Amino acid sequence: MIKFKVAVIQMQISTIKSQNLKKVKEMILRAMEEYSPQMVVLPEMFNCPYENKYFPLFAEEYPGETTNMLSNLAKELQIYIIGGSIPEKDGEQIYNTSFSFNPTGAMLGRHRKMHLFDINVEGGVSFRESDTLGAGGSITVIDTEYCKIGVAICYDMRFPELMRLMALEGAEVIILPAAFNMTTGPAHWHELIKVRALDNQVYFVAASPARDLEASYHAYGHSKIVNPWGDTVVAADEKEGIICGEIDLEFVDKIRQQLPLLKHRRIDRYELKKK
């Protein structure tokens, strides 16, 4: 199969986990009714407010309430679910983790955010994920019946080496659950998505929570899908909603043949190595 549809759920996130789970289920069912997608993508920390104090309180081990729900939904609806991210507890450590499920409900991948969002922008956003979270150590490329897909989380996108390594491992699509903010969102979100799609010649799918000005962290929103030519396939505004776009793998081949960037790398002169 060379074409498939991906829906992105841009949901508002509350401080009550059960409400978030109820909402995500309702929105996935709505996405099925409206678009019949083969894959559904959720945003970063979709079951938990994006705030350090909530991560330990909302954290669950795998398998747990949230991952069981996603696995059951994937099986029931016969779809792939790229499960945004949740605070995952493993022993004493908590990770910002994205779990992916295939249409049989089996777990396809577990990406623990590799680059922790520890930043302090003067007059703007300040956050220290490392106060509560540990960093993942592995690059995640999952195998689907359509193609290989790289999965990373939010700040991970700022590291071109990681994105390139996923493309070199065969990813034709990169999926990024994210939660940019009102400082770096307007400044960098659209440009980063476009340039990562262009330099790796992939479809780039970025899923954000909806903006909630009542919440302590104001997500930027603007979930979108950009194609390997840098064109926007579909885009949301800042409000809650669902978008859906088509991934055309023949188009990836075409762009990679006509503009053979990956082949033109001077690997006789430089090298990017995974450790």
Ligand SMILES: O=C(O)CCC(=O)C(=O)O
């Ligand atoms: O890179 C950025 O500007 C935002 C990153 C972020 O919000 C995150 O990693 O959760």
